[in-house]
Amino acid sequence: MTPTRLAFGAGLLSAAGVYVLVLGTLSTDHEWWPPGDRTPAYYCHWTLVAVFDVSLVATAVLDWGEWGLFSPVALAGGGVLVCLGTAVFVWGARTMRSAETMGVTGDLYTEGPYAYTRNPQYLGMIVGVTGFAVVADSALVAALAAAHVGWVLLLPRAEEPHLRAEFGDAYDRYAARVPRFVGLRTIRRAVASSES
16 A cells, blocks of 8 residues: 555545544434543544544645646635635634633634634634645545535534533524624625724
């Protein structure tokens, strides 16, 4: 087995593990995500994510440019997406304390980036990993990026029952005015805040 296939396979296996945890939460009464305190689910999830991240980077290094779609426009566009996604992710993460960004129970945040999207970190991940796949110009990296985007789209659905249980009506009011990711309400709020 080549190093590229090994890295790609490790990425797929770790992504499959994350899907099992998230889908298990969505389809059963057991809560594997969000993990809350530092439980075995917490360590399992973040170990799988770490393996996936290393595999994604290793696959990109080993398979860089193999898709053959490279163009300066794609490189520039992908780079912009990586920077934009990273900025949104960091803005969301800095608004919270570090333990809360890792799924440990905390407060309900509704200001800063959370006034525009309920999941700025996930939105940043989606945009950033998509840009990374474009820059890497690799079908294997694109496949791993798609797996990552898929589980990130599921994570809020697994978190929302927990948030409703913890914050009750305050979360329901928040969810009613701020979209899960991005929507017209996001754009209207951004325009209104730039005019004031």
